[in-house]
Amino acid sequence: xxxxxxxxxxxxxxxxxxxxxxxxxxxxxxxxxxxxxxxxxxxxxxxxxxxxxxxxxxxxxxxxxxxxxxxxxxxxxxxxxxxxxxxxxxxxxxxxxxxxxxxxxxxxxxxxxxxxxxxxxxxxxxxxxxxxxxxxxxxxxxxxxxxxxxxxxxxxxxxxxxxxxxxxxxxxxxxxxxxxxxxxxxxxxxxxxxxxxxxxxxxxxxxxxxxxxxxxxxxxxxxxxxxxxxxxxxxxxxxxxxxxxxxxxxxxxxxxxxxxxxxxxxxxxxxxxxxxxxxxxxxxxxxxxxxxxxxxxxxxxxxxxxxxxxxxxxxxxxxxxxxxxxxxxxxxxxxxxxxxxxxxxxxxxxxxxxxxxxxxxxxxxxxxxxxxxxxxxxxxxxxxxxxxxxxxxxxxxxxxxxxxxxxxxxxxxxxxxxxxxxxxxxxxxxxxxxxxxxxxxxxxxxxxxxxxxxxxxxxxxxxxxxxxxxxxxxxxxxxxxxxxxxxxxxxxxxxxxxxxxxxxxxxxxxxxxxxxxxxxxxxxxxxxxxxxxxxxxxxxxxxxxxxxxxxxxxxxxxxxxxxxxxx
Numbered sequence: 001x002x003x004x005x006x007x008x009x010x011x012x013x014x015x016x017x018x019x020x021x022x023x024x025x026x027x028x029x030x031x032x033x034x035x036x037x038x039x040x041x042x043x044x045x046x047x048x049x050x051x052x053x054x055x056x057x058x059x060x061x062x063x064x065x066x067x068x069x070x071x072x073x074x075x076x077x078x079x080x081x082x083x084x085x086x087x088x089x090x091x092x093x094x095x096x097x098x099x100x101x102x103x104x105x106x107x108x109x110x111x112x113x114x115x116x117x118x119x120x121x122x123x124x125x126x127x128x129x130x131x132x133x134x135x136x137x138x139x140x141x142x143x144x145x146x147x148x149x150x151x152x153x154x155x156x157x158x159x160x161x162x163x164x165x166x167x168x169x170x171x172x173x174x175x176x177x178x179x180x181x182x183x184x185x186x187x188x189x190x191x192x193x194x195x196x197x198x199x200x201x202x203x204x205x206x207x208x209x210x211x212x213x214x215x216x217x218x219x220x221x222x223x224x225x226x227x228x229x230x231x232x233x234x235x236x237x238x239x240x241x242x243x244x245x246x247x248x249x250x251x252x253x254x255x256x257x258x259x260x261x262x263x264x265x266x267x268x269x270x271x272x273x274x275x276x277x278x279x280x281x282x283x284x285x286x287x288x289x290x291x292x293x294x295x296x297x298x299x300x301x302x303x304x305x306x307x308x309x310x311x312x313x314x315x316x317x318x319x320x321x322x323x324x325x326x327x328x329x330x331x332x333x334x335x336x337x338x339x340x341x342x343x344x345x346x347x348x349x350x351x352x353x354x355x356x357x358x359x360x361x362x363x364x365x366x367x368x369x370x371x372x373x374x375x376x377x378x379x380x381x382x383x384x385x386x387x388x389x390x391x392x393x394x395x396x397x398x399x400x401x402x403x404x405x406x407x408x409x410x411x412x413x414x415x416x417x418x419x420x421x422x423x424x425x426x427x428x429x430x431x432x433x434x435x436x437x438x439x440x441x442x443x444x445x446x447x448x449x450x451x452x453x454x455x456x457x458x459x460x461x462x463x464x465x466x467x468x469x470x471x472x473x474x475x476x477x478x479x480x481x482x483x484x485x486x487x488x489x490x491x492x493x494x495x496x497x498x499x500x501x502x503x504x505x506x507x508x509x510x511x512x513x514x515x516x517x518x519x520x521x522x523x524x525x526x527x528x529x530x531x532x533x534x535x536x537x538x539x540x541x542x543x544x545x546x547x548x549x550x551x552x553x554x555x556x557x558x559x560x561x562x563x564x565x566x567x
Contacts, residue, residue, distance in 0.1 A: 005191025024083020027229030082173025090169030232494025311414030328373025
């Protein structure tokens with residue numbers, strides 16, 4: 001059942017077995033898993049089924065936000081059913097076993113679980129995301145196993161067989177609307193914002209949630225278990241403002257709430273020249289039609305020995321905003337994206353990343369590229385829109401232009417090391433419902449910046465050793481380029497601010513995502529991850545939500561059996 005804010009009367013109390021706050025990817029998967037186990041679930045979403053500016057404004061960061069490294073909230077958060085899956089490109093990547101290890105470079109952020117705890121839930125997470133088999137290496141996929149990213153280049157300390165997968169793309173609000181409407185034990189409430197978690201006076205359990213509509217009606221939600229799945233920053237904010245009986249915020253006995261804020265280190269500082277044109281520069285597809293892409297990655301032992309953060313590097317098109325690339329296809333895409341029509345084709349964040357440039361667009365130069373490259377440009381203008389927007393089933397996640405001289409730009413995507421001073425804090429500014437807003441302070445250290453040079457340098461060594469090619473740096477000041485690229489690039493992946501830990505003094509939630517010291521209160525968000533990996537966190541977030549649903553369903557079944565024996 002789906003109910004809107006107009007159906008919520010003032011002073012209403014919603015009673016249920018489990019309440020899930022936040023109907024993004026993690027919240028929807030968790031709620032439907034619980035409903036499938038016969039649990040009564042109330043799924044509470046601040047936004048509506050479609051984008052609503054008034055709801056979106058509730059997620060706006062403090063007006064005095066001046067974080068150089070943090071993107072604007074309208075690019076990183078979407079308050080509506082489906083959450084940020086309304087914005088994402090659908091890229092699905094798994095965390096690697098080394099990410100869960102105790103490593104010197106992440107010694108202040110130990111994981112209480114390991115890869116073995118996640119592996120049983122990875123396929124179910126892939127099913128929810130719609131990205132096919134939970135196989136993330138080309139050698140595991142027979143139809144592409146015998147192909148090499150670069151002919152004659154073997155795997156070694158640097159590898160080229162690891163994959164990322166792409167969802168349909170799956171817009172969770174649209175994809176699972178029918179399931180949310182028809183699940184007999186689930187009610188989705190839209191337009192209801194949880195503004196406070198109220199604990200008992202003793203502070204060791206939740207008494208109720210305060211929920212409000214934008215029209216000013218207030219009520220409560222009472223449940224046996226409470227799951228906060230509002231996304232990284234919003235989950236952190238909700239714990240911080242719920243300070244009625246916990247002055248420092250819920251789960252903050254160790255002082256970690258809001259600290260260790262991580263995103264990823266991203267940069268384009270080099271290009272690679274291959275000595276052959278036999279290069280897989282674009283997407284491949286597996287037997288199910290799922291798009292996959294190869295990346296340069298690094299052997300775990302190399303990462304341990306070198307003390308390097310985990311990272312992946314992949315081939316990309318040259319910057320489409322610079323007409324010196326000479327490609328009519330790239331110029332045509334650029335002009336389309338900066339036109340009024342462009343906002344219908346790509347999410348704002350992705351569109352900005354591709355079109356941002358200093359100075360005004362060089363429209364005439366781009367038009368000259370199209371004229372010189374007319375027939376390939378026309379062919380692309382017909383075939384790609386069909387594959388991207390019209391074709392039934394899986395849509396093309398993007399496109400690549402083959403380089404005439406076997407030279408490609410490189411994109412680095414690496415682990416952001418955990419830093420105490422990288423944090424989120426409450427401010428005195430309040431939103432329309434009276435909740436205090438937050439401000440971010442994203443911190444990158446010299447080690448984060450230097451990691452890019454190390455990783456790309458190892459790729460250069462590997463290529464030269466095997467006579468496959470070489471890397472050319474775009475500047476002698478590599479770290480300066482990294483810092484420049486990171487400007488406004490943080491905050492898209494919100495990790496670390498409610499991190500999991502064995503003991504309350506080391507984090508905010510335990511290995512089962514329960515807030516330390518508050519019985520029955522769980523955080524299902526990427527903010528619980530102690531480290532950030534090279535991977536986008538969405539797939540792992542879904543896996544953790546599925547794991548949590550199994551845990552709660554199992555505990556409830558044990559409780560019923562115990563009650564029946566004592567009756």
